[in-house]
Amino acid sequence: MAELDSLFSPTRVALIGAAASEEKLGGIVLKNLLGLKGEVYPVNPNYAELMGRTAYRSIGDLPCPVDLSIIMRPAAEVPGILHQHAGKVRFALIVSAGFAEVGAWELQEEIKHIGREAGIRLIGPNCLGVYNPRHGLDTMFLPHALLKKPGKGNVAIVSQSGALVVCLLEAVRQANMGVSKVINYGNAVDLDAADVYEYLAEDRETRVVISYLESVGNGRRFIEAARNLDNTKPLLVLKAGKGAGGQKAACSHTGRLAGSYEVFRSILRQFRIQEAIDYESLLDGAKALSLQRPASGKRVCVITNGGGSGVLAADECGRAGLELPPLPEAVVERLIVSFPSFYAIANPIDLTGQVRAEDYRVALDAVREAYDGFIVIALTAVSGVTLAVAEMVHDFSMATGKPVVAHVAQGGISRKLARLMEKGKIPVYPSPERAVRALAMLLHGRGDETR
Amino acid sequence: MAELDSLFSPTRVALIGAAASEEKLGGIVLKNLLGLKGEVYPVNPNYAELMGRTAYRSIGDLPCPVDLSIIMRPAAEVPGILHQHAGKVRFALIVSAGFAEVGAWELQEEIKHIGREAGIRLIGPNCLGVYNPRHGLDTMFLPHALLKKPGKGNVAIVSQSGALVVCLLEAVRQANMGVSKVINYGNAVDLDAADVYEYLAEDRETRVVISYLESVGNGRRFIEAARNLDNTKPLLVLKAGKGAGGQKAACSHTGRLAGSYEVFRSILRQFRIQEAIDYESLLDGAKALSLQRPASGKRVCVITNGGGSGVLAADECGRAGLELPPLPEAVVERLIVSFPSFYAIANPIDLTGQVRAEDYRVALDAVREAYDGFIVIALTAVSGVTLAVAEMVHDFSMATGKPVVAHVAQGGISRKLARLMEKGKIPVYPSPERAVRALAMLLHGRGDETR
Numbered sequence: 001m002a003e004l005d006s007l008f009s010p011t012r013v014a015l016i017g018a019a020a021s022e023e024k025l026g027g028i029v030l031k032n033l034l035g036l037k038g039e040v041y042p043v044n045p046n047y048a049e050l051m052g053r054t055a056y057r058s059i060g061d062l063p064c065p066v067d068l069s070i071i072m073r074p075a076a077e078v079p080g081i082l083h084q085h086a087g088k089v090r091f092a093l094i095v096s097a098g099f100a101e102v103g104a105w106e107l108q109e110e111i112k113h114i115g116r117e118a119g120i121r122l123i124g125p126n127c128l129g130v131y132n133p134r135h136g137l138d139t140m141f142l143p144h145a146l147l148k149k150p151g152k153g154n155v156a157i158v159s160q161s162g163a164l165v166v167c168l169l170e171a172v173r174q175a176n177m178g179v180s181k182v183i184n185y186g187n188a189v190d191l192d193a194a195d196v197y198e199y200l201a202e203d204r205e206t207r208v209v210i211s212y213l214e215s216v217g218n219g220r221r222f223i224e225a226a227r228n229l230d231n232t233k234p235l236l237v238l239k240a241g242k243g244a245g246g247q248k249a250a251c252s253h254t255g256r257l258a259g260s261y262e263v264f265r266s267i268l269r270q271f272r273i274q275e276a277i278d279y280e281s282l283l284d285g286a287k288a289l290s291l292q293r294p295a296s297g298k299r300v301c302v303i304t305n306g307g308g309s310g311v312l313a314a315d316e317c318g319r320a321g322l323e324l325p326p327l328p329e330a331v332v333e334r335l336i337v338s339f340p341s342f343y344a345i346a347n348p349i350d351l352t353g354q355v356r357a358e359d360y361r362v363a364l365d366a367v368r369e370a371y372d373g374f375i376v377i378a379l380t381a382v383s384g385v386t387l388a389v390a391e392m393v394h395d396f397s398m399a400t401g402k403p404v405v406a407h408v409a410q411g412g413i414s415r416k417l418a419r420l421m422e423k424g425k426i427p428v429y430p431s432p433e434r435a436v437r438a439l440a441m442l443l444h445g446r447g448d449e450t451r
Numbered sequence: 452m453a454e455l456d457s458l459f460s461p462t463r464v465a466l467i468g469a470a471a472s473e474e475k476l477g478g479i480v481l482k483n484l485l486g487l488k489g490e491v492y493p494v495n496p497n498y499a500e501l502m503g504r505t506a507y508r509s510i511g512d513l514p515c516p517v518d519l520s521i522i523m524r525p526a527a528e529v530p531g532i533l534h535q536h537a538g539k540v541r542f543a544l545i546v547s548a549g550f551a552e553v554g555a556w557e558l559q560e561e562i563k564h565i566g567r568e569a570g571i572r573l574i575g576p577n578c579l580g581v582y583n584p585r586h587g588l589d590t591m592f593l594p595h596a597l598l599k600k601p602g603k604g605n606v607a608i609v610s611q612s613g614a615l616v617v618c619l620l621e622a623v624r625q626a627n628m629g630v631s632k633v634i635n636y637g638n639a640v641d642l643d644a645a646d647v648y649e650y651l652a653e654d655r656e657t658r659v660v661i662s663y664l665e666s667v668g669n670g671r672r673f674i675e676a677a678r679n680l681d682n683t684k685p686l687l688v689l690k691a692g693k694g695a696g697g698q699k700a701a702c703s704h705t706g707r708l709a710g711s712y713e714v715f716r717s718i719l720r721q722f723r724i725q726e727a728i729d730y731e732s733l734l735d736g737a738k739a740l741s742l743q744r745p746a747s748g749k750r751v752c753v754i755t756n757g758g759g760s761g762v763l764a765a766d767e768c769g770r771a772g773l774e775l776p777p778l779p780e781a782v783v784e785r786l787i788v789s790f791p792s793f794y795a796i797a798n799p800i801d802l803t804g805q806v807r808a809e810d811y812r813v814a815l816d817a818v819r820e821a822y823d824g825f826i827v828i829a830l831t832a833v834s835g836v837t838l839a840v841a842e843m844v845h846d847f848s849m850a851t852g853k854p855v856v857a858h859v860a861q862g863g864i865s866r867k868l869a870r871l872m873e874k875g876k877i878p879v880y881p882s883p884e885r886a887v888r889a890l891a892m893l894l895h896g897r898g899d900e901t902r
Binding site: 097098101102142143145146147148159160161162163164166167170171174212214238240241242243244245246248249250278279280302304305306307308309310311312314315316317318319323324341342344346347348352353379380381382383409410411412413430431432433434 | 618665693696701729755757761768769770774792795799
């Protein structure tokens with residue numbers, strides 16, 4: 001059993017600072033924990049019982065040791081609480097803020113010392129903690145009405161920032177994705193991204209890891225863990241705190257120095273770990289890598305029913321290091337017979353506004369052998385684009401196993417079509433360029449010497 | 452009266468190829484034209500009447516000259532039809548495809564020649580034409596069920612691509628914007644972007660012009676018109692056909708050479724005309740410039756309730772050429788008194804997850820004099836962010852007249868809050884980076900020597 005199993009799938013959990021109602025943060029978390037596949041021990045000296053569970057005066061009064069304690073008490077109380085943990089707790093998740101991020105460095109050093117002395121791994125402080133839907137574990141104190149979390153899936157989220165993890169959870173859900181393991185570790189006094197990467201490398205429920213970082217603590221350990229993880233499944237990193245302004249902002253956020261972005265970046269490149277350029281590309285990449293297998297190669301074919309959108313996709317291929325080789329002669333001959341003379345039989349293939357749904361299948365079939373990846377653009381303002389296109393693209397993807405992504409424009413049946421495509425494991429994007437960038441993330445996978 | 456008034460606000464319009472029902476493209480356009488503030492003359496030799504209007508056998512049978520004729524007949528018939536136009540029509544809009552974009556260069560040269568001989572301005576061929584909601588003019592043959600067009604507003608769209616104009620119309624509507632004049636001119640055998648720019652420079656209903664271009668015809672004339680337009684109101688250009696792949700794609704799209712992108716780009720820069728880097732930034736910029744006045748300066752203040760989102764915004768400011776100067780001493784002193792100790796009193800100002808709505812007003816009031824532009828980040832997963840924030844930001848924007856943009860995260864009240872903000876003329880974006888890029892487009896306005 002991996003060490004972090006006790007953190008992500010604990011069988012016994014104590015909640016220090018549990019409250020009676022969801023009006024308090026300690027009540028929200030307690031309510032969350034009622035769904036745990038395991039035992040929950042609320043700790044609060046003012047109650048004998050909370051939400052139907054026996055409440056305990058202190059961690060010392062628990063009937064048994066626990067895998068995980070969640071500490072939701074003011075910062076000043078945390079050292080005293082941690083002292084009582086010795087021998088009883090494996091992981092202590094300190095939700096409380098008020099440490100290095102507000103300049104209280106000594107207090108943070110103190111809890112670090114206590115944890116080390118007692119052999120307890122610390123998560124946080126200043127964090128939301130862990131979400132593992134398969135185990136019913138949710139330590140995040142956000143009101144349910146304001147944040148609907150995604151269900152089970154294969155995307156792991158590792159975030160230094162609490163705000164970002166919340167934004168990512170909501171966005172992942174809205175993009176029809178699900179999550180495997182989610183963690184926000186805040187000030188990272190002990191447990192850091194590297195620990196989580198090591199764990200996720202072995203985690204069979206995780207297929208892609210997206211990670212928001214401001215600082216990396218021990219750089220050598222981080223890069224080793226990142227490299228090892230990326231050897232087993234795709235890791236996508238969004239590094240914040242790039243310029244001087246961002247670095248200063250990062251420091252007042254979690255109290256850690258962001259370090260040189262240029263050095264960080266060159267190391268990522270050296271080890272071929274992919275970097276997301278911004279928030280949206282992190283999500284876009286997650287969707288692609290959650291639904292499809294990465295592959296190598298850079299020969300791309302674009303099939304569109306709108307000329308301009310095809311040109312924008314072609315431009316972006318150039319920027320993303322992808323190639324648009326012309327259609328092979330045999331493909332041209334085949335398509336000229338199948339298609340009206342005003343279709344553009346080239347790459348991009350432009351099926352024009354006169355497109356019939358079936359044309360997508362014909363075009364895909366013709367080009368399947370000659371390319372490494374495919375962009376399907378379906379603009380829904382013409383009647384020829386029907387929901388049947390989703391099945392054609394899905395069938396093609398299943399039959400070839402090659403990366404395929406889609407751009408579906410807003411309007412008409414676009415929402416239905418996009419949803420149907422994503423059910424069929426074709427990631428859909430709202431612009432031609434974002435579709436291309438997502439395909440590039442799929443094609444710059446392991447084995448590609450050029451990425 | 453400007454020459455193109457007869458194109459964008461014609462009082463008499465003939466439709467050649469009008470049809471009886473909306474199952475045919477000529478029926479869709481006829482239906483559209485029934486809303487025209489002016490007279491419509493359907494032309495179709497097989498009918499005496501169409502949708503309640505007298506139908507005519509040919510353009511020669513019309514009772515009077517018309518400002519605009521719309522030609523929806525097969526390419527091969529177009530020269531013959533155009534010959535009948537002499538002396539009767541000022542603008543002929545050739546919707547029909549099948550010209551240079553499919554290699555029929557001679558046919559295209561022929562119609563060009565006929566138009567020039569007869570003194571008729573030609574729009575197209577291979578285009579959707581014109582949409583002017585204030586005049587009830589809509590020549591676009593797309594089924595209403597598949598494309599809902601935006602209403603009256605201040606954004607003009609000038610697009611070489613039909614597909615793109617359709618995508619932009621839908622996106623503009625969904626982003627709660629409206630349009631002044633819209634045109635897709637396709638192969639541009641005669642009327643080109645430069646003509647439309649000249650017209651829009653004088654058009655009082657237009658506040659911002661967004662333009663999708665693949666080629667520019669006469670480069671000198673284009674740049675003169677673009678420059679002149681941009682001196683009166685912001686022009687945002689998305690140039691497609693940038694690399695070799697895109698240029699080839701552009702050529703098979705509208706049959707025109709895309710030319711050197713590098714040259715084009717350096718000319719735009721020289722004349723300080725803003726370029727959108729991709730489809731989404733064209734829309735994002737349109738929204739910002741539609742709702743707010745551009746200004747100069749590059750000193751930006753970020754106010755956030757999520758640390759990570761603030762760091763990402765700070766990073767993007769660096770990339771976008773904006774600065775994040777520290778808070779002036781007096782502002783720090785003022786805010787330290789107003790805010791809890793765990794808020795980060797810096798730039799970004801981090802109001803944390805404990806934020807109360809009122810904090811946004813306090814922060815904005817404190818920083819208003821010291822900065823040129825403002826980013827407000829409101830993450831809605833915490834209960835302190837309420838709809839009241841929209842009014843505070845609106846009031847601030849009205850009082851200062853300085854650019855303010857917002858990033859509102861998905862989830863909870865985010866949709867309502869975003870809508871309310873945009874009603875209050877604060878453009879809202881789904882990521883910190885897109886908000887920053889939009890603010891950069893506002894701040895790189897006329898008078899800024901650094902853009």
